[in-house]
Amino acid sequence: MSPKQHRGEVTSDLLLDSALRVFVESGEQGLTVSAVVRTSGVSLGSLYHHFGSLDGLIGALSHRWLDRLLGELTKALRNAGTARAGIAGAVEAYLAFVQEHRGPALLLHSPLADRKGMARGREFRDAQEARVSEVALWIRQGVDSGELAPLPLPLIESLVLGPVVAVARRSLSGIDDVDLDEAARLLPEQIWRSVRA
Incomplete structure (x- = not known):
């Protein structure tokens, strides 16, 4: 796996883990793009790059x-x-x-x-x-x-x-x-x- 692929997987995992944490702490209403980005520290562009949308995530x-x-x-x-x-x-x-x-x-x-x-x-x-x-x-x-x-x-x-x-x-x-x-x-x-x- 190339370093770029590895970084992509790490970013993807971080977004997934953060989305779960936001859901558990705040429920469905709190599960927003901005909450996931804020919790993960990952850029909005990265979320859309990896998952296309909140629905995709x-x-x-x-x-x-x-x-x-x-x-x-x-x-x-x-x-x-x-x-x-x-x-x-x-x-x-x-x-x-x-x-x-x-x-x-x-x-x-x-x-x-x-x-x-x-x-x-x-x-x-x-x-x-x-x-x-x-x-x-x-x-x-x-x-x-x-x-x-x-x-x-x-x-x-x-x-x-x-x-x-x-x-x-x-x-x-x-x-x-x-x-x-x-x-x-x-x-x-x-x-x-x-x-x-």
Whole structure:
């Protein structure tokens, strides 16, 4: 990597880290170009050079952390010997991510991410195709082996991840009535009952 490329990556990372910090501290309303530039110390021109717009910066930030989350999920699924163990691993990995990376989890579960996901869902899914394909393969293998119910793939994905996402959102919203460790222990069996063959 040339020195110029390295400086570009450092600048890009600094802008992404600063955008996340601004979002966590000030919410969506505080996430402005001027706040990110001020927090990062990077020039306005550099932000536009690397990301094109604030929307581009937010998209790149969301992709970065969604890739990490999906990476944890696919690793858990790959390491599981059975569909049931895969569900337990995925639940544990998802909720551990929420606990260990609260700021990124807040972003990924925010109304801002929801709006962007609804508006550009196919683009986001295509950008994560390798990770999404691994989840789809795991589901297909579970159905083919007779462990998972022969339901449409998106329905199984929703039945497995839907409850976990709901618990994560509840915890991240500040409602203090959810213990994520307890949820990681209890949810897998309930999810398993809904998708087993």
